[in-house]
Amino acid sequence: MSLIKLTAIEALELMKRGEISADELTRAYLEQMDRREGDLHAYLEISRERALDDAARPGADGGPPLAGLPTGIKDVFCTRGIVTTCASKMLEHYDPVYTATCVQQLIDAGIVILGKTNMDEFAMGSSTENSAFGPTRNPWDLQRVPGGSSGGSAAAVAGGEAIWALGSDTGGSIRQPAALCGVVGFKPTYGSVSRYGMIAFASSFDQAGPITRTVNDAALMMQYLTGKDPLDSTSVEHPHGFSIPVDQDLAGAKIGVITKLVREGTDPDVESAFETAVEAMSAAGAQIGEATLQHLDYALPAYYILAPAEASSNLARFDGVRYGFRAAGAEGITQMYEETRSQGFGDEVKRRIMLGTFALSSGYYEAYYGQAQKVRSLIFQDFERAFAEFDFLISPTTPTPAFELGEKADDPLSMYLSDICTIPVSLAGVPAISIPCGVTLQGLPVGLQIIGPAFSGKRVLQAARSAEIAIGFDKVSPLIEEDV
Amino acid sequence: MSLTHDDVIYVARLARLKFDSRELDRYVEQLSGILDHIDKISELDLSEIEPTSHVLKLSNVFRDDEVRPCLSQDEVLANAPEVEEGAFKVPPILEAEEPEA
Numbered sequence: 001m002s003l004i005k006l007t008a009i010e011a012l013e014l015m016k017r018g019e020i021s022a023d024e025l026t027r028a029y030l031e032q033m034d035r036r037e038g039d040l041h042a043y044l045e046i047s048r049e050r051a052l053d054d055a056a057r058p059g060a061d062g063g064p065p066l067a068g069l070p071t072g073i074k075d076v077f078c079t080r081g082i083v084t085t086c087a088s089k090m091l092e093h094y095d096p097v098y099t100a101t102c103v104q105q106l107i108d109a110g111i112v113i114l115g116k117t118n119m120d121e122f123a124m125g126s127s128t129e130n131s132a133f134g135p136t137r138n139p140w141d142l143q144r145v146p147g148g149s150s151g152g153s154a155a156a157v158a159g160g161e162a163i164w165a166l167g168s169d170t171g172g173s174i175r176q177p178a179a180l181c182g183v184v185g186f187k188p189t190y191g192s193v194s195r196y197g198m199i200a201f202a203s204s205f206d207q208a209g210p211i212t213r214t215v216n217d218a219a220l221m222m223q224y225l226t227g228k229d230p231l232d233s234t235s236v237e238h239p240h241g242f243s244i245p246v247d248q249d250l251a252g253a254k255i256g257v258i259t260k261l262v263r264e265g266t267d268p269d270v271e272s273a274f275e276t277a278v279e280a281m282s283a284a285g286a287q288i289g290e291a292t293l294q295h296l297d298y299a300l301p302a303y304y305i306l307a308p309a310e311a312s313s314n315l316a317r318f319d320g321v322r323y324g325f326r327a328a329g330a331e332g333i334t335q336m337y338e339e340t341r342s343q344g345f346g347d348e349v350k351r352r353i354m355l356g357t358f359a360l361s362s363g364y365y366e367a368y369y370g371q372a373q374k375v376r377s378l379i380f381q382d383f384e385r386a387f388a389e390f391d392f393l394i395s396p397t398t399p400t401p402a403f404e405l406g407e408k409a410d411d412p413l414s415m416y417l418s419d420i421c422t423i424p425v426s427l428a429g430v431p432a433i434s435i436p437c438g439v440t441l442q443g444l445p446v447g448l449q450i451i452g453p454a455f456s457g458k459r460v461l462q463a464a465r466s467a468e469i470a471i472g473f474d475k476v477s478p479l480i481e482e483d484v
Numbered sequence: 485m486s487l488t489h490d491d492v493i494y495v496a497r498l499a500r501l502k503f504d505s506r507e508l509d510r511y512v513e514q515l516s517g518i519l520d521h522i523d524k525i526s527e528l529d530l531s532e533i534e535p536t537s538h539v540l541k542l543s544n545v546f547r548d549d550e551v552r553p554c555l556s557q558d559e560v561l562a563n564a565p566e567v568e569e570g571a572f573k574v575p576p577i578l579e580a581e582e583p584e585a
Contacts, residue, residue: 204539301522323564350501
């Protein structure tokens with residue numbers, strides 16, 4: 001039995017029955033890291049000793065509900081006792097004095113933290129190439145990117161370096177890398193999971209969620225992630241909670257295909273994997289129709305005003321005064337600010353700060369930021385109308401499979417376009433999941449996105465579980481296959 | 485829209501960033517390209533549309549104004565680049581000349 005292929009639910013069952021121990025399980029993952037981390041670079045920090053200590057705790061197997069599950073945590077989450085860098089030189093040695101609420105909830109439920117996973121700097125990017133500490137590679141093809149910004153989390157789960165992982169999604173940063181790495185990624189409704197201790201990128205979009213091998217594992221992690229947190233006033237008590245989906249078909253489910261997201265620019269292999277998935281869902285009883293969201297073409301432009309605007313404001317805190325990097329040798333405070341920020345931030349982060357600062361600047365605020373907020377209303381209404389007709393909406397998660405390292409590095413706009421299918425959902429704040437639905441001729445995984453109305457996460461996961469059964473995707477990355 | 489070098493220098497100053505001339509050329513080109521794409525929203529008539537700043541439609545969230553445990557002074561200062569007598573230390577804030585863009 002290969003321990004690095006298990007799902008979280010299978011591992012819990014085996015630990016409960018005493019067939020494996022938390023220590024064995026954790027060691028299996030650490031050993032896979034010894035073999036593969038040199039190629040993958042899924043982690044920025046591996047907390048080996050802490051993981052082994054946690055796994056050896058009395059009651060580690062069979063005590064708390066998630067006891068003994070070896071977990072990767074995206075480095076956007078503050079973890080007391082483990083350096084938290086957000087993949088930025090700005091926070092290279094930052095040692096948080098508190099832990100993010102959602103991470104603490106998982107710790108209280110018994111997880112073993114293997115380490116902090118790589119990401120695009122400050123979660124800005126779609127390939128993990130913007131990490132200040134070097135890119136992560138895709139376990140299915142080491143010449144390709146794992147997607148981003150939660151690329152380290154997705155690569156770790158797909159490459160056998162974590163049984164599951166925590167990610168964060170602003171415009172697609174959980175769903176897109178999950179799709180490119182052939183794993184499951186769920187972005188909950190905005191407000192479901194506390195943002196306290198998650199380093200802010202765009203506060204009206206940011207949301208934490210699971211990256212897992214199965215839909216049921218995502219549902220399991222969600223049970224311990226949600227909740228109203230007095231430390232995040234935008235968090236709310238999830239009205240329906242989460243439960244592990246049951247095996248059932250899609251009979252009666254009304255599903256709308258967002259046809260506009262399957263179009264020119266969509267890779268033919270992605271399109272055909274998507275069509276096959278739609279047929280499988282139809283055969284499982286779903287009523288498939290075409291959904292029209294009138295203003296989709298305006299989603300990307302609106303997002304690239306709103307998210308950078310919020311980022312430019314959030315990242316003003318990195319000024320070399322209270323924590324993080326400070327450039328040496330400045331004679332006055334203005335020079336210190338400018339040197340610190342210019343040396344501490346990478347290119348993409350500076351680009352977004354510049355875009356956001358411009359969109360909020362006097363004379364342009366109304367034309368850009370104000371108008372983009374109105375476009376957000378239109379997109380929100382588009383989704384409301386679509387959900388009056390359909391229970392769920394679906395699309396490919398990404399227009400193409402994983403691209404090669406360096407392929408889009410000098411062309412920011414083409415990189416932004418890789419999130420074209422996930423960004424509209426983020427503007428509306430509704431929940432969505434990506435599940436693997438096939439592979440391209442070259443053997444690269446393709447993701448199917450299933451979207452539901454606000455706070456319908458429990459139903460989205462149920463539908464995703466049914467779709468997962470109907471589609472029957474059973475491939476794993478060569479890094480897991482070879483090591484069996 | 486296209487940005488000029490002066491536009492980019494002005495925005496950089498607002499953002500407390502500094503670019504050398506090579507970076508400046510690159511940002512002028514890239515930001516102009518991105519703004520061209522963004523300008524697509526000017527096609528829409530948005531005069532009757534209310535803005536959305538937040539999807540949850542939350543109104544103000546209040547709590548009682550009561551003292552709660554918080555980080556200690558040592559913890560707050562633990563990651564500071566420079567500390568003196570329990571305070572953050574910074575370079576002189578009164579500068580001879582405010583650099584003009």
